[in-house]
Amino acid sequence: MISFTVSRTALSEALSVVTRAVSGRTALAALEGVHIAALPTGHITLTGYDLELGISTQIEAQVEQAGQMVIGARVFHDIVRRMPEERIAVKVDEGYLTELRSGGAAFNILAISADDFPEFPATAEAETFTLPEPLLKEMIDQTLFAVSASDTKPVHTGSLFDIKDGVLNLVSVDGYRLALRREPISCERDMRFIVPGKALGELARILGDDPEEMVTLELSRRHIVFRTGGYRMVSRLIEGEFLNYKAAIPDGFSTEVIVNVRAFSDCIERASLLISDRIRSPLRISFEQGDIRINCQTALGRAYDEMQAEQTGDDLEIGFNNRYLLDALRASGCDTLRLEISGPLSPMKLRPLEGDAFTYLVLPVRLQRTAD
Helix, strand or coil: CCEEEEEEEHHHHHHHHEEEECCCCCCCCHHHEEEEEEEECCEEEEEEEECCEEEEEEEECEEEEEEEEEEEHHHHHHHCCCCCCCEEEEEECCECCCCCECEEEEEEEEEEEEECCCCCCCCCCCEEEEEHHHHHHHHHHHHHHHHHCCCHHHHHHHEEEEEEEEEEEEEEECCCCEEEEEECCCCCCEEEEEHHHHHHHHHHHHHHCCCCCEEEEECCCCEEEEEEEEEEEECCCCCCCCHHHHHHHHCCEEEEEEEHHHHHHHHHHHHHHCCCCCCCECCCCCCCCCCCEEEEEECCCCEEEEEEEEEECCCEEEEHHHHHHHHHHHCCCCEEEEEEEECCCCCCCCEECCCCEEEEEEEEECCCCCCC
């Protein structure tokens, strides 16, 4: 028997996070559910775990009888969200038939034994360091867009954490673009590890904006644990040789353009209205002594837009995938950016006006000659 009463709001909030780590389809039924442990300390622990990503948290509850079970994640969360009153009473009998009551509403659903639910991997010998929550969130948000969605190179489906001499370099690359975010941190050890993009995306949703709040990172040989805001997230690490990102970033440039990010993004978006998943074409972007001219031609027609910018160096015409360029512009979070280009077949570097907090590379598209 298990019996407890809990706040609907607290339970729903916890479920909205931990269910992100629940497996959708699996041969192991326990992985499709949320593990719930009612503790005699007056708390319940909720855990979702798909063997690659796990999220756990603890909330207060009035526990009449301690115990543990696994219950279907989707149906349980749907019921909790729609209960009519703030308190929910949960009772589980010896056959794991689970009764949920709130006000005049009652549900009976079947849970299963928690015996087959896997434990989180141990991280007793882990290296530990902390970061401000908003800093890590910003670093993830500014690099996650460049994580590869293809399994062709599994090592690039995650982001590299490269810590050396008290500086964290967070790097993502997908073969078409590279995103590097750099920040000094309080960590005396040098480390390199790769965290899956899925885990970082979920972590960014949990992290808050209070600069006084810290997230703790516990690094073991094959796993990493993030502790923040009452949540514990464990993720496997990706093994393999990450791209030598320092060698991939070209030195020097022959053309430098200072652009207003909003104006440049608006021009690209307008010129991209003739592009879709079915009808694709690169953007032709010409930099000519302070004028940026953007052309796009598809089966639907032709689009043209232009804007002013501050340019030094050579004029050139270069082609880009519209989405790749827009992703980098949006992720920068800047009002103004420095574009550095070495030629029509060289990657474009996007950098802040001052400092080296980030560097984005976007590879160009080879343009075909067209007749006017």
